[in-house]
Amino acid sequence: MTNVLAIAQKELRSYFASPIAYIVIGMWALLYGYFYASLLQFFVRQSMQMSQFGQQQPVNINEQMIRLLFQNVTILVLFLMPGITMRSYSEEKRSGTIELLLTSPVTDWQIILGKFFGALALYAVMLAVTLIHIGVLFIYGNPEWKPIATTYLGLLLFGGCFISVGLLISSLTKNQIVAFTASFGVFLLLWIIDWMGSFAGPTVNSLLTYLSVIGHLEDFTKGVLDTTHLIYYLSFITFGLFLTAKSVDSERWRG
Amino acid sequence: MIEVQNLTKRYGRFTAVDDVSFRVERGEIFGFLGPNGAGKTTTMRILTGYMPATDGKAVVAGFDIFDQPVEAKRRIGYLPETPPLYPDMTVAEYLSFVAKIKGVPSGDRKVRIKQVMERTRIAEMSGRLCSKLSKGFRQRVGLAQALIHNPDVLILDEPTAGLDPKQIIETRQLIKELAGDHTVILSTHILPEVSQTCERVVIINRGKVVAIDTPDNLTARLRGSETMYVQVDAAGNDAGRALASIPGVTRVVESDRRDGVVGYEVDSERGQDVRRDLARAVVSNGFGLLEMRPMRMSLEQVFLSLTTEESEEREAAEAPQEALAND
Numbered sequence: 063m064t065n066v067l068a069i070a071q072k073e074l075r076s077y078f079a080s081p082i083a084y085i086v087i088g089m090w091a092l093l094y095g096y097f098y099a100s101l102l103q104f105f106v107r108q109s110m111q112m113s114q115f116g117q118q119q120p121v122n123i124n125e126q127m128i129r130l131l132f133q134n135v136t137i138l139v140l141f142l143m144p145g146i147t148m149r150s151y152s153e154e155k156r157s158g159t160i161e162l163l164l165t166s167p168v169t170d171w172q173i174i175l176g177k178f179f180g181a182l183a184l185y186a187v188m189l190a191v192t193l194i195h196i197g198v199l200f201i202y203g204n205p206e207w208k209p210i211a212t213t214y215l216g217l218l219l220f221g222g223c224f225i226s227v228g229l230l231i232s233s234l235t236k237n238q239i240v241a242f243t244a245s246f247g248v249f250l251l252l253w254i255i256d257w258m259g260s261f262a263g264p265t266v267n268s269l270l271t272y273l274s275v276i277g278h279l280e281d282f283t284k285g286v287l288d289t290t291h292l293i294y295y296l297s298f299i300t301f302g303l304f305l306t307a308k309s310v311d312s313e314r315w316r317g
Numbered sequence: 318m319i320e321v322q323n324l325t326k327r328y329g330r331f332t333a334v335d336d337v338s339f340r341v342e343r344g345e346i347f348g349f350l351g352p353n354g355a356g357k358t359t360t361m362r363i364l365t366g367y368m369p370a371t372d373g374k375a376v377v378a379g380f381d382i383f384d385q386p387v388e389a390k391r392r393i394g395y396l397p398e399t400p401p402l403y404p405d406m407t408v409a410e411y412l413s414f415v416a417k418i419k420g421v422p423s424g425d426r427k428v429r430i431k432q433v434m435e436r437t438r439i440a441e442m443s444g445r446l447c448s449k450l451s452k453g454f455r456q457r458v459g460l461a462q463a464l465i466h467n468p469d470v471l472i473l474d475e476p477t478a479g480l481d482p483k484q485i486i487e488t489r490q491l492i493k494e495l496a497g498d499h500t501v502i503l504s505t506h507i508l509p510e511v512s513q514t515c516e517r518v519v520i521i522n523r524g525k526v527v528a529i530d531t532p533d534n535l536t537a538r539l540r541g542s543e544t545m546y547v548q549v550d551a552a553g554n555d556a557g558r559a560l561a562s563i564p565g566v567t568r569v570v571e572s573d574r575r576d577g578v579v580g581y582e583v584d585s586e587r588g589q590d591v592r593r594d595l596a597r598a599v600v601s602n603g604f605g606l607l608e609m610r611p612m613r614m615s616l617e618q619v620f621l622s623l624t625t626e627e628s629e630e631r632e633a634a635e636a637p638q639e640a641l642a643n644d
Binding site for chain 1: 328366401420462
C-alpha cells in the first residue's frame with residue numbers, strides 16, 4: 063500500500079511539474095465554463111418562457127440543466143483524458159526510469175495501481191473544479207444534491223475506465239503521440255460502439271449496447287445507483303488494468 | 318552472495334546470454350568485461366530482476382531472483398547504463414521517492430538520504446532539478462539511488478561511461494570504498510578499469526563466458542613464456558648471440574636498433590628467472606646494459622586474444638550476427 067501511494071504521489075507530482083496538468087485543467091475549466099454559461103443562459107430563458115405561458119409545473123434544474131451539462135462534460139473527458147494517460151508508461155520507457163521501477167522491490171500491480179490512482183487523482187482535481195460552478199447553482203437555486211452526487215460517482219468511474227485503457231495503450235509504446243492518438247481512437251470507439259447495434263440482431267444489439275461505455279452513465283445522472291452499472295465500470299477498470307499488467311509482463315520477456 | 322547457474326537468454330533465435338555461470342563472494346568487486354553487445358547488460362538486467370531469463374538460475378543474497386523477486390530486489394542496488402532519473406524532480410525529491418519504493422523505513426529516510434548524498438558528493442546539488450545536472454552528477458545521483466537502501470549487492474552497468482578522467486578516478490575510488498560493505502558487480506568495456514578496480518573478472522563475448530579469474534592470473538595464464546626487453550649499447554657487435562646462449566632462453570628477437578643501441582626481446586622458459594644471467598652476459602661481453610624490463614602481456618592483449626579467437630571460431634561455424642549483437 064505504501065508503495066502504491068508513493069508511486070501515485072510521484073505520478074501526481076510529475077503531472078504538476080510538467081505543463082500537462084495545467085494545460086489539461088486549464089482547457090477543462092475553460093470549456094466547462096463555456097458549457098456551463100451557455101446552458102445556464104438556455105435554462106434561464108426556458109424557465110422564463112415557461113412562467114410566461116403560465117405553466118404550473120416548475121422547471122427542474124437537475125433535469126434541464128445539470129444533466130445536460132454533465133453530458134457535455136463526458137465529451138471533454140473523451141478529448142482530454144488521452145493527454146493525461148499518454149505519458150504514464152511511455153515516458154518511463156523512453157527515459158529508462160522504467161528500469162528503476164522494475165528493479166525496485168515493488169510488484170507490477172503496485173506500479174500499475176500507483177499510476178492508475180495518480181491519474182485518477184488528477185482527474186478528481188478536474189472534477190473538483192466543476193464543483194465550484196455547481197455550488198453557485200446551490201446558492202441561487204435549490205437543485206437536488208443526490209443526483210449530483212451519483213453523477214460525480216458515475217463520472218469518476220467513467221473516467222477510471224478511460225484511464226485503465228489509456229494506461230494499457232501507454233504501456234504498449236514508447237511514443238507519446240502514438241499513445242495519445244490510439245487512446246483517443248479506442249475511447250471514441252468504446253463510446254459509439256452501440257451505433258451499429260440497431261442494424262444488428264437482438265443478441266448483438268444488446269451486447270453492443272452493454273459494451274458502450276457512455277450508456278451506463280445514464281442512470282447515474284438520473285440519480286439512480288444500479289449495481290449493474292457499478293459492476294460494469296468496476297470490471298471494465300479491472301480488466302483494463304489486468305491487460306496492462308499482462309502487457310508490462312510480456313514486455314519484460316521480450317526485453 | 319551471488320550465484321548464477323547456466324543462465325541463458327534468447328530473443329527469438331538470437332541468443333544474448335548463453336549458458337553463463339559464475340559465483341561472486343561477499344565483499345568482492347567482480348568485473349564484467351566484454352565488447353559492446355557481448356551480453357553484459359542483459360546479464361545484469363536478469364540479475365536485477367528487470368527481465369526473466371529463458372533458462373537457468375540466479376540467486377542473489379540468498380534469494381532466487383525468479384521465485385522471490387521482491388525479497389531479492391530489496392538487497393540489490395542497480396545503476397543502469399543511463400541513470401534512471403526523473404527530469405522534473407530535484408535530487409532530494411528523487412532520492413526520497415527512491416527511498417520510499419526501495420522500502421527504507423520512513424524514520425530513517427532523511428538520514429539515509431543525507432548519508433548517500435555525502436558519500437557520493439552530491440549534497441550541494443540536492444535542490445537542483447535532475448534535468449539540469451551535468452553528466453558526472455547524473456551518474457553520481459544514479460549511484461546514490463543504488464545505495465539508498467544500503468543493499469548487500471551493487472550492480473553497476475558501466476559506471477564510468479561518459480565521465481571525464483577526474484570523475485572516472487573518483488568513481489573508481491568510490492566503488493573501491495564501497496566494496497567492503499557491499500558486493501559489487503560492475504561492467505565495462507574499458508580494460509584498465511578492470512585491472513584497477515576489480516578483484517575478479519569474467520570476460521564475456523557473444524553471450525558466452527570466455528574466462529573467469531583475477532586480472533593478474535588472466536594476464537599470466539595467457540603468457541606462454543616470460544619475455545624480457547633488454548637494450549644494450551652493442552656498438553655494432555652481435556649481442557644477440559651472447560644472450561641466446563644463456564641456458565633457459567628460448568628465443569631472442571632484435572626489436573629495434575638506433576645509433577648502435579640495440580633492443581632485444583628475450584623469451585625464456587616459464588618460471589625461470591634469467592635476469593641475472595642476462596645482465597652478467599651483457600656486461601661480461603663488454604656491452605653496456607642500458608635497459609632491462611619484463612614485457613607483460615597487457616589485459617588488452619589478453620582480451621583481444623580471447624575474444625578474437627572465440628569469434629573466429631564462431632564465424633567459421635555460423636553466419637555473422639553483428640547487427641543483432643547490440644545490447
